[in-house]
Structures are given as structure tokens and as C-alpha cells.
Amino acid sequence: MTQFTAYKNPNKATSKTYPYLLDIQxxxxxxxxxxxxxxxxxxSLAGKAAITKLCPILEIEGKPFIALTQQIAGIDRKYLGDKVCNLSRYQTEIVAALDFIISGI
Incomplete structure (x- = not known):
């Protein structure tokens, strides 16, 4: 497991809305x-709910996705699907979103 790697969401109930899970640990x-x-x-699903500093835009396979930092969760690793890509190029934005949700700065 590598930090800032995106995985497919194998959960049929949520994968349409959240097709990827970003491992930040x-x-x-x-x-x-x-x-x-x-x-x-x-x-396209996030609409006006996406606050740029809290919800950075990350590109996967040429398409924009919103990191819903306010929905951060701990899960068992067995619930991660296939590895899609590493998003460490967005490390600064992801860490800033985490700082924002914790400290408001």
C-alpha cells in the first residue's frame, strides 16, 4: 500500500457515487x-458542495474527480479494490485539505 494511491471502490452500493477511494494513510x-x-x-456530481480548499480536484485517467475530504473514513484494507493510480503529485493539495478540516486554516 502506498500513500496517495487511488483504488477502485468495489462496494456496489456506493461505487456509482464514489468510484474511487484515495488511501491517505x-x-x-x-x-x-x-x-x-x-x-x-x-x-459533475459534486456541484456547489465542493469547497476548493477542502475538496481538491484530482485528475484520474484524464477526468476530474473531487476529493470529499469531509467524508474521510477508516476502512479495512480488504475493502479496497484494484489499484488505479498514484496521486502523490497532489500531495500538497490533499494535505492542505486535511489541515483545513482539522484546523480551519
Missing amino acids: SNLLGDLKTTVVIPLCAS
Whole structure:
């Protein structure tokens, strides 16, 4: 598991809305059974709900997706689907969104 990797969401109940889950947990905690993820949704579904600093736009396979940082969750790693891509190029934006949700700055 690599931090800032996007995985397919295998959950049939939620995958239409959130097709990808972004693993944000530190690689130092790779031995844990669980990981922390941010669900990603298509930018067309987010509408005005996406606050840019809180919900950065990330590109996967040429399409924009919104990181719904306010919906951060801990899940068992077995619920991650196939690896899609690494989004570490957005590390600054992702960490800033986490800082914003915790400290408001």
C-alpha cells in the first residue's frame, strides 16, 4: 500500500457515487489492517458542495474527480479494490485539505 494511491471502490452500493477511494494513510502504518481513505466523486456530481480548499480536484485517467475530504473514513484494507493510480503529485493539495478540516486554516 502506498500513500496517495487511488483504488477502485468495489462496494456496489456506493461505487456509482464514489468510484474511487484515495488511501491517505502514511506508509509507516502499512502493517495495520485498516487504512484511512477519502472518497472521490466525479466533479459533475459534486456541484456547489465542493469547497476548493477542502475538496481538491484530482485528475484520474484524464477526468476530474473531487476529493470529499469531509467524508474521510477508516476502512479495512480488504475493502479496497484494484489499484488505479498514484496521486502523490497532489500531495500538497490533499494535505492542505486535511489541515483545513482539522484546523480551519
